[in-house]
Each structure stands twice: as C-alpha cells, then as structure tokens.
Amino acid sequence: MCGRFVSRTDAAMERAFNLIPRQWRPDWQSFNIAPSQPVPVVLQRNGQREGWMARWGLIPPWCHGEPPKFSTFNARAENLGKAASFRGPWQRRQRCLIPALGFYEWQQQPGAGKQPYLIRRLGGEIFAFGGLWETSSHPDGTQVLSCTIITLPANELVGRIHAKNRMPLMLTPEQAEDWLERREADAETMLQSYPAADMEAWPVSTRVNRVGADDEALIAPI
DNA sequence: CCAGACGTTGTT
DNA sequence: GTCTGG
DNA sequence: CCAGACGTTGTT
DNA sequence: GTCTGG
Numbered sequence: 317m318c319g320r321f322v323s324r325t326d327a328a329m330e331r332a333f334n335l336i337p338r339q340w341r342p343d344w345q346s347f348n349i350a351p352s353q354p355v356p357v358v359l360q361r362n363g364q365r366e367g368w369m370a371r372w373g374l375i376p377p378w379c380h381g382e383p384p385k386f387s388t389f390n391a392r393a394e395n396l397g398k399a400a401s402f403r404g405p406w407q408r409r410q411r412c413l414i415p416a417l418g419f420y421e422w423q424q425q426p427g428a429g430k431q432p433y434l435i436r437r438l439g440g441e442i443f444a445f446g447g448l449w450e451t452s453s454h455p456d457g458t459q460v461l462s463c464t465i466i467t468l469p470a471n472e473l474v475g476r477i478h479a480k481n482r483m484p485l486m487l488t489p490e491q492a493e494d495w496l497e498r499r500e501a502d503a504e505t506m507l508q509s510y511p512a513a514d515m516e517a518w519p520v521s522t523r524v525n526r527v528g529a530d531d532e533a534l535i536a537p538i
Numbered sequence: 539c540c541a542g543a544c545g546t547t548g549t550t
Numbered sequence: 551g552t553c554t555g556g
Numbered sequence: 557c558c559a560g561a562c563g564t565t566g567t568t
Numbered sequence: 569g570t571c572t573g574g
Contacts (some may be wrong), residue, residue: 317547319557350556350557376544385553386545387559400544400570418541422557424548430558436554475571480547525558543572547557554561 317486318391318445320524321419322347322434322482324431325367327358329415332429332442332489333358333365340367341501350527351389357426357463359449360496370412374450374464376401381454391448393507394487397492402464412463412502413492414443420515420524421477421483432524433477434535435517437486437510446485446495446506466507467489477508486510 323329325397326346335358349355354369362506374388375381388401388515396406418436425431437443447467452460465489466485474483485507487495523529 317557319547321557352554352556376569377542384544386543387547388545392546395545402545404569420557432557464545478547479549482547485541527558539574541573544570553563555559556557 317387317421317467317478317480317523318419321349321353321445322417322436323349323415324417325415329356329442330367333367333413333415333444333492334368335365337367339369345353346530347529347532348524348527352383355463355538356415357447357449357461358444358492358496359410365496368423368461369451371460371462372465373412374401374405375402375452375460375462376450377452379452381452381458381460382532388462388464390467390482392453392482393466393468396448396466401450402448405450407500409500409503410449411428412447412449412493413487413495414447414463414465415442415444417442419445420520421480423477425477429434430522432520432522433517435474435477435515437488437517438477438514442489442509444487444489444492448485461528468507468509471512472516475515477517 337470357370422430470483
C-alpha cells in the first residue's frame, strides 16, 4: 500500500518525464504528502504530456466533485477493470504518472507502536507511481482533477517492512511512455512489482506520522 | 422494480 | 470502534 | 498513511 | 452513472 510519499516538481522531474508544466510550480516539494492533498501528476491529453496537480483520492464523476466516503487513494491492480470507481478511467486509458522520490511504510513493532521507513529506488533515483486520473464536476461546472495510486502484491523488501503484502506500482522514467500510451492489454502487462534488488529502505523518525511535518530530515536514517 | 453501494488495508 | 481531515 | 474527534446549549 | 442484492 502507499499512504505517504515524497515528491517534487523540479527541473529534474520535468526532464525525466518530458512534460509540459501546467499547474506544476517550479521547485515545489514535499517530504510528507498525504491522501486528500494535491499531488503532481503527469498525464497525456490531446497528444501532449502535461504536468498537473491532482487531488490524491480519486473522485468519481457521479460524486459531483465531492470526495466519496469510501477510500480511493489506492486502487488494487486486480480490480481495475471491475471497481465502479476505477473501471471507467481504466478503460478510457486515463493512466497517469505520479512522480516521486520515495514513500513511507509503517512496520508494526512486537511490543507496540509503529516504526516508519523510507522506501525508494536504489540511490534515490527518480520514479513514478502508476495511477489513474479522473475528472468530476461540481453542480456549478467546476472541474476537479483527482488521481489514485495502483497497488500490487508486495515484493520481498516491502513485505519485510509491513505485513500488508501490498506495494505501489513503481515505474521508471524509461517506462513512462509505454504507461501513458499503450492500449489496455499492453498496460496490463506493466502491472508488475518493482524488483526488491533495485530498492533500498531505512527507518526514519516518527515525526513523519504528523501530516504537518515536512522537512528534509524526515527522510534521514535514524 | 427500488435501495444502496461504489474502497483499501490488515487481523492481538 | 469508526469516521474525518490533512 | 496517521491523528484526532467522537456533543450540546448558548455565548466573553 | 452503473451494478448488486433483495
């Protein structure tokens, strides 16, 4: 699963994903992005690859711009073609990239309490979560762009950290074009857990628990 | 037919 | 325990 | 994901 | 909006 992550919209991200900035602010960054917040996304519309901000937590069209009561910040890869909220975007090829530098998972400790970990590509290489985007319109016509992050069975590294046995779909910049442009059957073959051998993780401060905390020290090993 | 859900995770 | 807010 | 609220009446 | 359950 994935419920907190680290991202930025700097020149390196723009270069890595070869996009035209729309709502991307130069050098925006967060070390502690939580569900319901705006996140940078890359999506392709009218043949152009654009960088937008989207609410993390997909809002279906039939919710008229209001966040649903049920959880939509993650979408099980196994349910993309079935779930009412995700089926439409999946079939309409509304796939997006959510650029990131790492994400957090919490490990239940034997005694009690949870130890957060930072998890990322080896060496901190840029990557993107694979997701879906959607638009939903308020009664007054205002459109809301939102997104979800797809989850898969956890690989060995993530599985060791939490018993949840789920992890986000991670894509390299080299896979970006295929994810945004392939037809459904081809995109389906990309629903693979990123190799554990190409990832690293370490314990970080429980300061990350608080949504308001946002500084570079959050990702430092403790 | 209408009513109600629409989602994910983990489980001392 | 369960929901909401961030 | 975690943290924090979870309620009412009437009002410094 | 669309599907499932009754």
